[in-house]
Amino acid sequence: MIIVMERTATENNIQKVTKTLEEHGFKFMINRGEIHTVIDAFGDKTTLTPGRLAAFEGVKEIKVIREPFRLASRDRQPEDTVIEFSNGVKIGGGNRPVAMVGPCSVEKDYDGLLKVALAAKEMGCEFLRGGAFKPRTSPYDFQGYEELALKYLKRASEETGLLTVTEVMDSADLSMICDYVDVLQIGARNVQNFKLLHAVGKCNKPVILKRGLASTIREFLLAAEHIMYYGNHNVILCERGIRSFDSAFTRNVMDIASIPVIKKYSHLPIIVDPSHGTGQRYLIEPMAKAGLVVGADGVMIEVHHDPENALSDGKQSLPIPMFKDVMGRINKMNNRLHYERTCLSANVE
Ligand code: PEP
Numbered sequence: 001m002i003i004v005m006e007r008t009a010t011e012n013n014i015q016k017v018t019k020t021l022e023e024h025g026f027k028f029m030i031n032r033g034e035i036h037t038v039i040d041a042f043g044d045k046t047t048l049t050p051g052r053l054a055a056f057e058g059v060k061e062i063k064v065i066r067e068p069f070r071l072a073s074r075d076r077q078p079e080d081t082v083i084e085f086s087n088g089v090k091i092g093g094g095n096r097p098v099a100m101v102g103p104c105s106v107e108k109d110y111d112g113l114l115k116v117a118l119a120a121k122e123m124g125c126e127f128l129r130g131g132a133f134k135p136r137t138s139p140y141d142f143q144g145y146e147e148l149a150l151k152y153l154k155r156a157s158e159e160t161g162l163l164t165v166t167e168v169m170d171s172a173d174l175s176m177i178c179d180y181v182d183v184l185q186i187g188a189r190n191v192q193n194f195k196l197l198h199a200v201g202k203c204n205k206p207v208i209l210k211r212g213l214a215s216t217i218r219e220f221l222l223a224a225e226h227i228m229y230y231g232n233h234n235v236i237l238c239e240r241g242i243r244s245f246d247s248a249f250t251r252n253v254m255d256i257a258s259i260p261v262i263k264k265y266s267h268l269p270i271i272v273d274p275s276h277g278t279g280q281r282y283l284i285e286p287m288a289k290a291g292l293v294v295g296a297d298g299v300m301i302e303v304h305h306d307p308e309n310a311l312s313d314g315k316q317s318l319p320i321p322m323f324k325d326v327m328g329r330i331n332k333m334n335n336r337l338h339y340e341r342t343c344l345s346a347n348v349e
């Protein structure tokens with residue numbers, strides 16, 4: 001890290017910083033400029049954090065050269081993480097992108113869920129998603145059918161062979177959820193619920209971590225770091241849009257650039273969720289494709305057998321016939337992309 005001292009910093013201020021660096025085993029060089037003194041320091045930032053040094057008298061700013069996330073960083077692990085399931089499905093590492101589809105909430109009508117699951121299976125999707133515990137803005141909105149919903153997901157999985165995904169909101173529910181589903185989801189609203197991140201970090205199920213409504217990319221990767229720090233390295237990031245100033249036509253702003261940025265700085269797989277990213281049915285196909293073109297490892301799409309009567313997020317859910325059309329075109333594009341990225345690039349080399 002580079003520590004820039006204030007122009008008014010005294011010799012005493014500088015010595016206090018260098019003494020602390022020494023005490024923590026850092027190596028450093030002092031450059032005394034005409035106006036500012038700059039200290040170039042190398043050492044273990046877990047023992048002396050930039051945040052602590054920033055509070056020292058006379059310190060103007062600290063520039064961190066290496067990203068603060070370690071386990072999630074590509075510097076530490078250059079090769080992509082690939083998450084493999086017992087049925088052979090793989091996410092990441094240039095494998096063919098996966099699709100996770102299903103209703104926002106699992107509802108009481110099991111047949112409705114099964115219709116969606118069968119359509120997902122028919123279209124070659126790998127995962128059935130569905131909320132059992134719903135993070136709703138209003139306490140008066142539908143909050144999820146909890147264990148009944150988990151039972152339905154498991155039953156639909158047994159009938160179709162699809163893997164299942166559901167959101168965890170409270171670590172108290174975790175062991176029950178783990179009994180029913182294959183993948184845990186941490187929703188956008190809990191991306192910095194650190195205790196919950198630690199709890200899923202101790203589980204042996206892969207975790208989809210959704211980007212928070214106002215998470216920077218660095219904060220997002222540090223949230224993944226929390227999960228990994230507790231032992232679970234099977235983290236799948238999910239870009240689901242961030243809140244910005246213009247909500248006139250879209251619910252969120254889907255940050256498509258975050259995908260190649262994250263691919264550059266992290267080895268973790270990342271998928272896109274254009275349903276929550278845009279809040280609009282007609283935007284799901286173009287934004288899913290946009291995410292895949294820039295390298296996403298999969299898509300998450302909300303599908304409902306009767307969106308007009310859905311208990312949550314009906315407006316952004318695809319009805320089954322539209323889903324089949326959209327998924328058919330996404331599959332074609334994925335086949336083409338996969339061919340170009342594997343066969344063609346192999347020939348060129
Ligand atoms: C969801 O996947 O249904 C959901 C609530 O997503 P997010 O956390 O991205 O809003």
Ligand code: MN
Nearest residue numbers: 104302312313
């Ligand atoms: Mn939803």
